[in-house]
Structure formats: structure tokens, C-alpha cells
Amino acid sequence: MIDKSRRGAAEPDVLAPDAVARVIGDLGAAAYRWTPPDDRMVWSAGAEAMLGLARGDHLKTGKDYDGRIASGSGLSRAEAARSSAIHGPHAGTxxxxxxxxxxxxxxSFMPMLxxxxCGLGLFDADGELLRIDGMVRLVPAAFLDAAPGEGVADPMAGRVHLTRLVERKLAEAAGGDAEFGFLMVGFDRLGRLNEAYGSEIGDELIDAVGGRLREVRGSGEVLARFSDSKFGMLLSTERLALAPHFLARVNATPFRTSAGLVTASVSAxxxxxxxxxxxxxxxxxxxxxxxRSARARGAGSFETFHAASVHAVQQRANLRFVDDMLSALGENRVSLAFxxxxxTETRIVQFHEALVRVRGRDGGMYDGATIMPVADRFGLTVLLDRHSLELALAALARDADLRLSVNVSPTxxxxxxxxxxxxxxxxxxxxARLIIEITEAAGILDLEVMRQRVRWIQERGVRVAMDDFGVGYTSFRSLRRLGVDLLKIDGSFICTLMESAEDRHFVRALLDLAHNLGxxxxxxxxxxxxxxRQLAEWGCTYLQGQLIGLAQGQPPVGDTPAPA
Known part of the structure; x- marks a missing residue:
């Protein structure tokens, strides 16, 4: 608490420099000033302790610091400042x-960090960088140090690795080898923990659970991250029978984090x-x-799969659907609707969205809303995305006037x-006639990797859109970092626009944001x-929906006006 009685009434409440440094340090961060003309870097107290004392010699100049940035891991502060289109609070920033x-x-045997x-770059009238004032913060480790050949904990790579191992062991089992077990371990109510402690503590909990699972893992067993909050483990059926016991060991005591001891549990x-x-x-x-059944019994529970369960009945129906989808890919029953x-202003059609359609064995036509949830659950999304892109490029090859957008999942x-x-x-x-729409509702696991992928696509002359924005996981700040060209506002906010004041406020804010980001x-x-008319008044660039036209089996040739 600040004691105002010791100061004059007109003196403002201002933290002293040492107090500012202490607050920054308590947040796990360090502030710095870098002046490129003399390449000198000055840091707040505690920077060496945070980054590691052995790195102290590499914190004195910008050249030395940039020399420790791993190639391809991200933009340096100078590159980020020069490429930024966001003006600061003062002229030239x-x-x-x-x-x-x-x-x-x-x-050194120190780990990579x-x-x-983030910060503020100051430029002169000729665009030369004069100074950067910024702050660095450590990101909790996202990878498990799995044993060589056992996969990694990055959710995407870990799942791919587990899939390959499971398929290989299934082939071995078909040749007469013994059965094997697969254990899926997931947090109980991780969302509530993130709300209570913050996502950074959630990341620490994930790392801590991974560490305890490594401790109970037996020789030859494989452990990897399966998704953001789940782990997968391959083990023998004999060891699988002991799973409730080592699950109890994982949950035995609270987890130590930077916020102190946190009580959490996992089920399997x-x-x-x-x-x-x-x-x-x-x-x-x-x-x-x-x-799912284990969690329904209570936190920290274990359950084995039973084929007669209600979920299994639905699962078998889904598997029949999946089999139909796989057959459709091989039998040319996958097509596009346009x-x-x-x-918005002229109602002239500028491009068409290519929407996947699958004709079932029964002759029925399935749209994306029906197909994609099951495809995503059973790992078929990438196959459909590949085929959709092939069909879209073939359509562009047939019609030189056609412009298309095509969807792709973040995976x-x-x-x-x-x-x-x-x-x-x-x-x-x-x-130049293609737009790639990233499905925002599916979530983006690694923002920096996705930003680099967006740039790779744009370098090939293709524009990138964020699809279904507003219903998924991407924040406004993340949207700016991704650098996409178009923002597609999810229709659930548009169809009720004239009836809902909340939707009007939200949509107008999104349009203003997109305009400011170019x-x-x-x-x-x-x-x-x-x-x-309301969207036109607010400056929306394009319109899509029933008013403009429904999806058709073939797009019209050339640009055509939509109904007025």
C-alpha cells in the first residue's frame, strides 16, 4: 500500500524504478532497452537470473543476443519491429x-528457452531503427523430453508418432503377436484450472503431469502428448492391468507450480x-x-472400453460412416459445390467458396456440416482437405476467369x-485466383508456426482468410500476429444481426478491427x-449467404451480379 501522508497532495502515485523492476521480475519477465546505433543493451534487474547467468555475456549487445536466436524459430525483435504495421503512441514508433x-x-548444458x-520500436524519418524498449518473458516448456525414438509431446507431432506406432503394432498383431494396450490420460476440468490460475499455470500442470507419467512409465513403453490436455501411452496388457495403481501415483499429491501447490487430477x-x-x-x-466414462465416475478415475456401451453403439455407426467416406474418396464420390x-457495394460476384460434398452409397448427399465433425474425430480431415484442394485447383485450370476459396483445417x-x-x-x-480459408473454430496449437505457414502460402501468391471468426479460439491479438488477408465473420452473428443488439456491437467491432489491421x-x-445495408454502412467488403446465392454444383462463368 502506498502511504500518501508522506508526500505532497499534488505528487502523483508513481512506482519507483526498483519497484517496477520487482513487479516485472515477479511476473517472470525482464525489461530492456536496445539502441542499434551503438548496439548497446540495458536490462532490468534480474534479467540474468531469469535467462540464466551463463547467458549474461550474450545480453550486452544486440548482435550477441540475436546470435543466440535459433534459426527459423521466429523473428528477432528488430525484424518484428520493422515488419510491424501497428503504430505506437508517439510519432515514429x-x-x-x-x-x-x-x-x-x-x-553449456543449459536448455533452449x-x-x-514485445515492445516499442522508434524509427527516424528515413525509417532507420533508433531504439527498442521492450520486455521478454519465458514461455513454459511445450515439449516432453521423450526417450530417443519414443516420440515427442508436441500435440500434433506426438499424435502422428503414436498413430504410426499403433498401426505398426496392429500389423504385428495380425501376424500372430500378442495383444497390446493403449492408455489415454486426460486432465479433469483443466478449463476450470485455467480460469482459476491462468493458462500459464495450466501449461505448468501439463508439464508436471508429463513428468509424473514418465516416472511411472515402464521399460520399452511409449509416452507422448496426444492433444493439448491428453497424453497417450503404449504398453503391454499386463502393465495395462496396473494402470489404476500408477494413475493413483500420478494423482497422489498436489502439483508444484510457480503459483504454489495446485491440486489437480487426471483420469484415464x-x-x-x-x-x-x-x-x-x-x-x-x-x-x-x-x-469420458471414467470422468463421469469422478475425478481421478480409470475405465476400460466396453464394446456393449451406448457410446460403442454410436461408435459403430460412426465407423460405418467413416468407411463410406473412405470409399467415397476412392470412388470419385467427393465433389465441390460453389x-x-x-x-457489398456493387453485388458483383468476386469469387466462390468451394464447399466439399460427399455422395453416400445410398445416393444421399452429405455437406461439410455433416461430414467434418466425424472426419475430424477419426482422422479423415486431412484426406478430405487434400482432395478438396485438388478439386479446386482442377476447377481453376478449367476456367481461367474463376476465383475460388477453399477450406483447410489448422492441422x-x-x-x-x-x-x-x-x-x-x-x-x-x-x-492469384485462390484463397485458403483456415477454419478458426478448430483452434490453432502453435501461433508462431501457423504465422510462418501463412507467410509461406502468401509468398506463393495465394491469399489467406480466417474462417468462422468469432466462434473459435483465436484472439484479436493472435489475429494480428497471423497476418491473414481476409476475415470471415461467422454467420451465427450475421443471421440475427437486426434482432440482436449484442451481435450488432460485436460485428461492428470486428469490422472496425479488421479495417484497422488492413x-x-x-x-x-x-x-x-x-x-x-447495415453491413455496407459499416464497411464490410463482401457478402455471402442466401441473399447473394446458395451453393451450386457448378459456378457461373465470369463475374455476375447478385440479385439486388
Whole structure:
């Protein structure tokens, strides 16, 4: 508490410099000033302790500090400041934000650090960087130090590695080898813990649980991150029978974090292969069902999969659907429908969204809303995304006047095959007529990796849009960092725009934000003329929905006016 009685009444309440440094240090951060003309760096107290005393010699100059940034891990502070389009509070200043990895000093056994760096760059009239005032903060470790060959804890890479191992062991089991077990371990009420303590403490808890699972892991057993809050473990059926005991060990005591001791628990679901499934996707789905049943019994519970459960009945129906989807891919039963997107002011169609359609064996046509939830659950999304992109590029090749947008999930956008398909299409000169829509509702695991992927796509002449914005996980700040070209506002906010004051405030704020960030905007599900006029008044760039036109099997040739 500040004692005002010891000062004059006119003196403002201001923290002393040492108090400011203490607050910054307590937040796990360090402030700095870097002046490029003399390359000198000055740090707040505690910077060496936070980054490691052995790194002290590399904190004195910008050149030495930048030399410790791992190649390809992110933009340096200078690169981020120069590329920023966000003006600061004073003339000649720009706000920036970046993230990168700091390598350990040569000959040191210190770990590599992930660092967030944000601040304010000052430029002269010729655009030369004169000074940066900023702050760095350590990011909690996101990777498990799995034993060599046992996979990693990055959610995407860990899941891919587990899938390959499970498929290989299933092939071995088909040759007469013994059964094996798969255990899925997940947090109980991690969302509530994040709300109570913050996501950084949540990250620490995930790391702590991973450490305890490593302690109970037996020789030859495989442990990896399966998703943001789940772990997967491959083990023998004999060891699987002991899972309740080592689960109890994991939950035995509170977890130590930077916020102190935190009480948390994990539950687990188990399957036996190949008894409970002949494919990795099937086993993972059954393990999730078992984990769901365990959580229903109470925090810290364990459950094995039972084929006769209600979830299993639904699972079998889903598997039949999945089998139909796989057959459709091989039998040319996957196609595209094309929905027009028009300029708000002129109502001239500017491009079409290519929407995936699958014709079932029964002759029925399934749209994306029906297909994608099941496809995502069973690992088919990347196959559909690849095929959709191939079909879209083929349509562009047939019609030189056609412009298309095509959807891709945040997972598929890193798929080597999908990237090769896109690269070949852009080399054939179709990139300028293509827009890639990233599905925002699915969530983005690594913002920096996604930012680099967006830039890779844009370098090939392809524009990038954030689809369904407003219903997923991407924040306004993250949106700015991604650097996309278009923002598509989810239709659930548009279709009720004229009836809901809350939706009007939200949509107008999104349009203002996008305008300030230099992004074009698309409003989905535009149903009527009053909604269109309101969006036009607020500066929305494009309209999509029933008012403009429904999806058709073939797009019209050339730009056409939408109905007025």
C-alpha cells in the first residue's frame, strides 16, 4: 500500500524504478532497452537470473543476443519491429510482438528457452531503427523430453508418432503377436484450472503431469502428448492391468507450480488392441469414450472400453460412416459445390467458396456440416482437405476467369502432401485466383508456426482468410500476429444481426478491427437486404449467404451480379 501522508497532495502515485523492476521480475519477465546505433543493451534487474547467468555475456549487445536466436524459430525483435504495421503512441514508433527460441551458450548444458518479446520500436524519418524498449518473458516448456525414438509431446507431432506406432503394432498383431494396450490420460476440468490460475499455470500442470507419467512409465513403453490436455501411452496388457495403481501415483499429491501447490487430477481410459479396434483411429476413438466414462465416475478415475456401451453403439455407426467416406474418396464420390461471394457495394460476384460434398452409397448427399465433425474425430480431415484442394485447383485450370476459396483445417495446413498440392498449383499459375480459408473454430496449437505457414502460402501468391471468426479460439491479438488477408465473420452473428443488439456491437467491432489491421471482410449467412445495408454502412467488403446465392454444383462463368 502506498502511504500518501508522506508526500505532497499534488505528487502523483508513481512506482519507483526498483519497484517496477520487482513487479516485472515477479511476473517472470525482464525489461530492456536496445539502441542499434551503438548496439548497446540495458536490462532490468534480474534479467540474468531469469535467462540464466551463463547467458549474461550474450545480453550486452544486440548482435550477441540475436546470435543466440535459433534459426527459423521466429523473428528477432528488430525484424518484428520493422515488419510491424501497428503504430505506437508517439510519432515514429511501432508496436511489435514476436516469439523465438534462445540457444544455450556454447559449451553449456543449459536448455533452449522459448521467449516472448514485445515492445516499442522508434524509427527516424528515413525509417532507420533508433531504439527498442521492450520486455521478454519465458514461455513454459511445450515439449516432453521423450526417450530417443519414443516420440515427442508436441500435440500434433506426438499424435502422428503414436498413430504410426499403433498401426505398426496392429500389423504385428495380425501376424500372430500378442495383444497390446493403449492408455489415454486426460486432465479433469483443466478449463476450470485455467480460469482459476491462468493458462500459464495450466501449461505448468501439463508439464508436471508429463513428468509424473514418465516416472511411472515402464521399460520399452511409449509416452507422448496426444492433444493439448491428453497424453497417450503404449504398453503391454499386463502393465495395462496396473494402470489404476500408477494413475493413483500420478494423482497422489498436489502439483508444484510457480503459483504454489495446485491440486489437480487426471483420469484415464484404456483399450486393448486389436480386440477393441483394428485401426489407430478406431482405437483412439474408443479410448476417448473410455476416458469420458471414467470422468463421469469422478475425478481421478480409470475405465476400460466396453464394446456393449451406448457410446460403442454410436461408435459403430460412426465407423460405418467413416468407411463410406473412405470409399467415397476412392470412388470419385467427393465433389465441390460453389457458393458466390459478392462485393457489398456493387453485388458483383468476386469469387466462390468451394464447399466439399460427399455422395453416400445410398445416393444421399452429405455437406461439410455433416461430414467434418466425424472426419475430424477419426482422422479423415486431412484426406478430405487434400482432395478438396485438388478439386479446386482442377476447377481453376478449367476456367481461367474463376476465383475460388477453399477450406483447410489448422492441422492439414502443415500436411506435406497438402502443401505439395498447393505448391504445384501455384507453380501452374493458379495462386492469384485462390484463397485458403483456415477454419478458426478448430483452434490453432502453435501461433508462431501457423504465422510462418501463412507467410509461406502468401509468398506463393495465394491469399489467406480466417474462417468462422468469432466462434473459435483465436484472439484479436493472435489475429494480428497471423497476418491473414481476409476475415470471415461467422454467420451465427450475421443471421440475427437486426434482432440482436449484442451481435450488432460485436460485428461492428470486428469490422472496425479488421479495417484497422488492413484486412478485407466477408459476412457469412446474409439472409436479407436490411442486413446487407447495415453491413455496407459499416464497411464490410463482401457478402455471402442466401441473399447473394446458395451453393451450386457448378459456378457461373465470369463475374455476375447478385440479385439486388
Amino acid at each position: 511501432r508496436l511489435f510482438e514476436t516469439s523465438y527460441c534462445l540457444l544455450p551458450p556454447p559449451g 522459448r521467449v516472448e518479446d 481410459g484404456a483399450v486393448v488392441a486389436p480386440r477393441d479396434g483394428g485401426r489407430a483411429a478406431e482405437l483412439f476413438a474408443h479410448a476417448r469414450d473410455a476416458l 457458393q458466390p461471394i459478392a462485393a 492439414s495446413i502443415h500436411d506435406d502432401v497438402w502443401l505439395r498440392i498447393l505448391d504445384e498449383g501455384t507453380r501452374a499459375g493458379r495462386g 484486412m478485407e471482410t466477408v459476412a457469412e449467412w446474409v439472409l436479407d437486404e436490411p442486413t446487407a
